[in-house]
Amino acid sequence: MIDVDRLLAANKSDHGEEIRRQIVLPWPQAFRIAIRNVTLRLGRAAITATGVILGIAFLMSVWTQAVVEEATQDEQSIAIATGVGASETVLDDEDLGAAATTGDEEHTEGAARRSWLVVMSLLVCGVGITNSMLMSVTERFREIGTMKCLGAMDEFIVRLFLIETAVLGFLGAIVGAILGHVIMLLVSIIRFGVSVVPKMDWGQMLIYIGFALLIGCVISLVAAVPPAVRAARMPPAAALSTEV
Amino acid sequence: MAKIECPKCKKVIETTGLVTVCPDCGADMREVMEKLARFGDEAARPKLGKDESMTTHEFIVRTKGLKKIYRMGDVEVPALRGVDLDIRRGEYLSIMGPSGSGKSTLFNMVGGLDKPSSGTCFIEEVDMAQLDAFELAWLRCRKIGYIFQTFNLIPVMTALENVTLPMIFAGMGSDEMLERGAFLLDVVGLGDRLHHKPFELSGGQQQRVAVARALANAPAIILADEPTGNLDLQTGKEIIDLLKRLNAESETTIISATHDLKMIDVSDRIVHIRDGQVERIDERADIDLEVGTLGE
Structure with missing residues (x-):
């Protein structure tokens, strides 16, 4: 079935052709390969992205809660302030002062708890993403070894993984941000009623969403680069003989 | 050959692009060579290709005192204990040996896939340890075609x-590339399966794809690590035939690690490896003689 004659004939006619002295991986080709890797390993990509999605969703829910609390607290203090003057309820100065201080204390306490939650969620996010990136690189050692046998330079491998990770990280961050935000918003609406929505600081919310996207991408890249570089630097023989 | 002026002693040196140190004063000439390369003088790039000046070497690959020690925890396992092997240009060489004898390790060293613990491996008289990442990638891309027992296609x-x-990687244009790819797959009998993924192909078909891939950049050396090990008889025979004819008619050097007697049959020389050393080398002529005596 193998048609050797044709091959030899073609080789002979190619003989005069000048041989290019370059090794390249053009960006469009790199993009094509990386995107195909994501779309064809959808299951694997989904698991990797889930790490990002969960981390960012957690982060986003904490931030959404912060904005919602901000809005409801304003409402409470307004209620306290206006309640005295407008209604005929008898409240002496001492009571009013006490209510104001508790509000303040709750406010600072809430802020401290929130920043603690943000730090925690970042950690969860970072560990989750690092873990899934590490896995997805490790299980492809063989493939990396093969590519190096075919003439890929270390940078090509790193480039492919960078594109892949950036895409996964960005998509995961978008989904995670929307998910975390929407869920927390629904919970808030159930707790405080629809009236809370227009009172929220949406400008601040957008800034938080932007941050969440940025953090998702940055953590993904930071998590994926070291294993990718390590894999790329392995001698092909070692990469090829890895059993996963 | 390119003429390069040494930045220090101003002597004009003729180089193939692989010597990066001035032989007279020892000055580093990389910068000058890179400049030359960047401004379009192709001659300053490594000339490992089908080049008139290089085809004069009798030996395409030579190893000297090649040793490789693997570390497994605290234990040192020697895989190669000093292998001296000269591989002639255009020969069909088979490496034989029981598993664990170090033939795969030797194969990896010769193919530039691994670095020896000590000793040197020359390819076209160039010490592979002296090659930088670019030159090594270039070598693997354009000079050597690899065929593996496990096919190693990208899934x-x-x-x-x-x-x-x-x-x-070799920088070929898109149309030319697709045309040559389709042609090569057609040659190995897979013209109707261009867009199949490896898992949709049988073992024999996967190995044909791997063979087509090894031939992509018309390499001067084909390294085949037990290429017929996982194949049915028919496909194995066809691949051996392909390799033999490439070897005979386009002077491609074939180096294969194998157990397959059919493969041994077409080899010019057989290197027997045992315990990390060359046990003996059989010339084809000797074997023919033996077979002849047996026949009588």
Whole structure:
């Protein structure tokens, strides 16, 4: 079935052709390969992205809660302030002062708890993403070894993984941000009623969403680069003989 | 050959692009050579290709005192204990030996896939340890074609994409690349399976894709690590025939590690490896003689 004659004939006619002295991986080709890797390993990509999605969703829910609390607290203090003057309820100065201080204390306490939650969620996010990136690189050692046998330079491998990770990280961050935000918003609406929505600081919310996207991408890249570089630097023989 | 002026002693040196140190004063000439390369003088690039000046070497690959020690925890396991081997240009060489004898390790050293613990491996009289990352990648891309026992196709790529991958690295144009890829797959009898993924192909078909991929950039050396080990008789025979004819008619050097007697049959020389050393080398002529005596 193998048609050797044709091959030899073609080789002979190619003989005069000048041989290019370059090794390249053009960006469009790199993009094509990386995107195909994501779309064809959808299951694997989904698991990797889930790490990002969960981390960012957690982060986003904490931030959404912060904005919602901000809005409801304003409402409470307004209620306290206006309640005295407008209604005929008898409240002496001492009571009013006490209510104001508790509000303040709750406010600072809430802020401290929130920043603690943000730090925690970042950690969860970072560990989750690092873990899934590490896995997805490790299980492809063989493939990396093969590519190096075919003439890929270390940078090509790193480039492919960078594109892949950036895409996964960005998509995961978008989904995670929307998910975390929407869920927390629904919970808030159930707790405080629809009236809370227009009172929220949406400008601040957008800034938080932007941050969440940025953090998702940055953590993904930071998590994926070291294993990718390590894999790329392995001698092909070692990469090829890895059993996963 | 390119003429390069040494930045220190101003002597004009003729080099193939692989000597990076001035032989007279020892000055580093990389910068000058890179400049030359960047401004379009192709001669300053490594000339490992089919080049008139290089084809004069009798030995395409030579190893000297090649040793490789693997560390497994605290234990040192010697895989190669000093191998001296000269491989002639255009010969069909088979490396034989029981598993664990170090033939795969030797194979990896010769193919530039691993670095020896000590000793040197020359390819076209150039010490491989002296090559930088670019030159090594260039060597693997354009000079050597690899065929593995386990095929090692990229699982997410179609047959055509697998075959064109080395051509992407070699900087071939898109149309030319697809045309050559389709041609090569057609040659190995897979013209109707260009867009199949490896898992949609049988073992024999996968190995044909791997063979087509090895031939992509018309390499001067084909390294085959037990290429017929996982194949049915018919496909194995066809691949051996292909390798033999490439060897005989386009002077491609074939180096294969094998157990397959059919493969041994077409070899010019057989290197027997045992315990990390060359046990003996059989010339084809001797074997013919033996077979002849047996026949009588």
